[in-house]
Amino acid sequence: MLDGSDGIRVVAEAADGADVPAALDAHPADVVLMDLRMPDVDGITATRQVRARPTPPAVVVLTTFDTAEEVGGALRAGAAGYLLKDMPPARIAAAVRAAAAGEPVLAPDVARRLMDAMAGSGDTRDRARSALAVLTARERDVAVELGRGASNAEIGATLYLSVPTVKAHVSSLLVKLGLENRTQVALLVRDAGEA
Structure with missing residues (x-):
């Protein structure tokens, strides 16, 4: 999905959050797209680990789960954004570029749900x-x-x-x-x- 996008080069993939540090050691990146649900180390834990690195890349969660608890957990772990997998590929690529530029990125539905939940x-x-x-x-x-x-x-x-x-x-x-x-x-x- 991202390989053909202007200005984006996929440098590595990892099947589990436990594999992310080694992937970043071997292939430094500006942005990590992180799923939440993985077999051993979940995406929130992996996000926290990535953001604890000396010069951490931005982390953008890309998942199918958008409960306020998951969104809030990911953002509090240091994620710069939260996207849903059903978004059009062009919007996901634009969000990766925005995260690389230091801009926060939230899927519109996620932003609305999060604001409602946080209004508490x-x-x-x-x-x-x-x-x-x-x-x-x-x-x-x-x-x-x-x-x-x-x-x-x-x-x-x-x-x-x-x-x-x-x-x-x-x-x-x-x-x-x-x-x-x-x-x-x-x-x-x-x-x-x-x-």
Whole structure:
């Protein structure tokens, strides 16, 4: 499916999450497409392992399962995106390119279901608001834009910042929040009710 896509080269395949580290050692990659259900090591565990590497590739889950628990588990493990296998191949290829560029990717149905599930309890909202309180006013503005799904260029245009300045704010807020990617920031902002 991906071999013929412009700008994408498949460098390795693994049958199980346990095989992913060795595949990455032998064939460094920018993006890993990860299934969730595998025989020995599941995709969430494998995603966590991949993201713990010194210079980790982006991980995009590509699966048939889209419960809020699975989506949330994958994103909290560090996945940059979550796609469903029934998506058209061209959209999957576009999502791989976006993940390689550092952009979060969610299948529309997954995003809608996740937002509905995350709209939940007051405890979640209070914890998210407390976490965001450590940010400077400008970092918080950037975080809110991330929660709305804006790209770096869009954030820059909205907040009158250069793209390098936006990237610096994103890096800073990720460190302060102890998060790994933009998608996790977006989830936190949504939990706080600010997006």
